[in-house]
Amino acid sequence: MRLIVMGDFHYSRMESGSAEMLAARDQAFSTMLGKFLEWDADLHISLGDLTHEGHPEELEFVFDSIESSGRPFIHVLGNHDTLSLPKTEILTITGQQRYHAIDREEAMLLFIDTTKEMNAEDWGGEMEQEQLQWLQAQLETSGDKPVFIFAHHPVYATTERSTNEKGSIHPGIKMKEVLKKKERFGFYFCGHNHVNSIVQLDGWHFIQTAACLDNPAFRVVDLSEGKVKISHIPIDDHTLANHITKFHKGMPGFEPTEKPHGEETDRSLVVDVMQSVSY
Known part of the structure; x- marks a missing residue:
């Protein structure tokens, strides 16, 4: 099984952008999306x-x-995705589900919604009780399979910046208690904080991915022969950084992130799901 994972993309209509900015935007986002979709998965x-x-x-x-x-x-919803429209309208446009499971022979994949609706003042995460109960039930029935959760917000006090204000699912929501329902080999993928970060905690691996405009790259997740291998793949295009610098500071509410790449151990991971862990 191979999965290709993209962090925060932040495609912007840039309503007040100049012609030069819009041309650079089009080139940059088309390049990043094209490279992301080149990979078979x-x-x-x-x-x-x-x-x-x-x-x-x-x-x-x-x-x-x-x-x-x-x-x-x-696509799992992010807080920027839900700024302008009710979630029902977003899902009608995208044809996606708000949260759901894919149960494969080799792993269970869970896609969850951690966002508030049309709330520009609070970009932190939440999970309603019904979804939490659903998530717990999925974890309990996963058996010995590895579980991969995909969400926008990190779990509080896991990856880099997840203890910042509004930098995670609200700490009052006991996500770690829910995740304990999975006995072994859980992988939680998130974005939101625009910094690469990988943390092992309480039997889970938390994998946070930087924003594409700060760190043009994506992750490849391979599960084969009892091993999970997570790789960090930079987008190789010598014109991309120049295009991004022409427009990204003109996007309202977007601030470039310092040191988005993280450390070397925040970029790759190999886990033997039959035995132990190595970085």
Whole structure:
């Protein structure tokens, strides 16, 4: 099984952008999306904030491009995606589900929604009781299979910046207690904080991925012969950084992140799901 995972993409309509900025935007996002979709995989996955403000034209640009590629694609909602429209309207445009499971022979994949709806003042995460109960039930029935959870917000006090204000699912929501329902080999993928970070804690591996505009790259997740291998793949295009610098500071509410790459141990991981862990 192979999964290709994208961090916060932040495609922006840039309503007040100059012609030069819009041209650079188009070139940069088309390049990043093209490289992401070049790879063959069972699934291509977005960890949320696929768009910058959640406008219909932003969603349609990305999903039209992905649909034309024919790649199987799953998007979990991010707080930027839910700024402008109710979630029901977003899901109508994208054809996606708010949360769901894919139970494969080799692993269980769980896609969850940690976002608030149309709330520009609070970009932190939440989980309603019904979804928490669903998640707990999925973990309890997963058996010996590895579980891969894909969410936008990290669990509090796991990956880098997850203890910052609004940097995680609200700490009052006892996510770690829910995750303990999985006895071994759980992998939790998230974005939101725009910094690569990998942390092992309480039997889980928490894998946070930086924003594409700060660190143009994606992750490849391979599960084969009893091993999970997570690789960090930079996008190799010598013009990309120049295009990004022409418009990213002009996106309202977007601030470039310092040191988004993290340490070397935040970029790759190998886990023997039959035995032990190595970095």
